[in-house]
Amino acid sequence: MKKILGLIASQRKLANGEILTKEVAAAAGNDCQLELLRLADLKLDMCRGCYACLTPGKQCPVDDDLYFLVEKIKAADGIILAAPCYALGPAAVTKVLGDRIIALAQLIDDLWGKPCVVIATAGIEGWEGYTLSALNAMARFMGFGLKDSHMFMGALPGEGILGEGALFRAREMGQALFGQARRAGEGECPTCWSEIWKFPQPGTAVCPICGQIANLVAGEKGIQWVYGDSSSMFNKEQLKHHFQGWLRGKVQEFISRRKELAVVRDRYKGNEPWLITPRGIK
Known part of the structure; x- marks a missing residue:
């Protein structure tokens, strides 16, 4: 039996992210068992920047639920991370957790390659901001093997699964969790899947998440993106x-x-x- 850990960032019970997580887990296979953990139920404090966790054999001195969460992640065969979009970014608890990356990165060997899919939800198209890019980066920073990610639309609880193609997409993500990872979509960074680009000079684009460089070349079919070699910070x-x-x-x-x-x-x-x-x- 494979254990799937669903990490839910919404404080709302049966929110769109929780519903989608259950659909994704159900599609992962009959031999899978889902365990849900609402991040807002945990005591997760902010990183103090003390660097005590950098000493070999030492843990973060903050007395909270970080290592309880770590043990749950280590015991899981796969991870589903679900978070709603608030003010153009993911719910704050995901940032609090992500900011503890210095302590988490000391355990990278234990977390590395853990298959993961990311579910983001937003109320209306065009207001999703950088949510999905931030969640993808968080999963990669934690060493997870990101298999799939998607932004689902739905302002009301339950709407997220009702959108056109949403149920199909959720089931597709479930199959990807322990299967083949999707390829980067159109407009996404081919290395980290970020949807955000910087343009430091004409004809050049740089991914601000992983540093992937692309040259923009004019061709017969319009502007072509030519990607350079990637030395991703996420390896x-x-x-x-x-x-x-x-x-x-x-x-x-x-x-x-x-x-x-x-x-x-x-x-x-x-x-x-x-x-x-x-x-x-x-």
């Missing part, structure tokens, strides 16, 4: 180098430069009259 070696190597090196650099940097920081130290704190907190 295992790059992730381990950044989060287990480079960052640890910066910690050692800070220790060696502590006195020098303290001189700079002390200039801005003091009981600033402009600092506002709620309810008298100091």
Whole structure:
């Protein structure tokens, strides 16, 4: 029996993401068992930037449910991540979790390649913003093997599965979870599937998520996108180098430069009259 862990970012019960997650899981196969976890039910605090988790053998010192979630992910054979679009981006709890990537990346060997599909939902086409690109990047940062992702439309609870082609697409995603990954769609970065591009100079496009470069060439059929080689930051070696190597090196650099940097920081130290704190907190 394969275990599927559904990570639901909406606080609404039986929201579109939860309904779609159940459809996707059902299509993954009769030998699959779904377990749902609402991220909003967990105590997930913000990263403090203390870098304590970078010490080999040490965990993040924040006392919350991060490692409970990690154990659930490690025990699962596949992951479904579902989040609604709020203010053009995914629900805030996904960002809180994503910001704990320094601690999570220390466990990259345990999480690497875990098959995952991403479900995003939005109320109206044109207002989905960067939601899907952000969720895809989050899944890749956590080392998951992203098999499929899709933006579903539906403002009201239950509408997401009623849209044209939605049920077919959900079942297609379920088959992809333990099957073959989809290819990048039209307009998506071929490396990370981001829908967002920067144009630093005429004729050149750069993916701001993974750094994929494309040259825009005029041809008989209009503008053609010619992609260069990708050195994606989302491969295992790059992730381990950044989060287990480079960052640890910066910690050692800070220790060696502590006195020098303290001189700079002390200039801005003091009981600033402009600092506002709620309810008298100091």
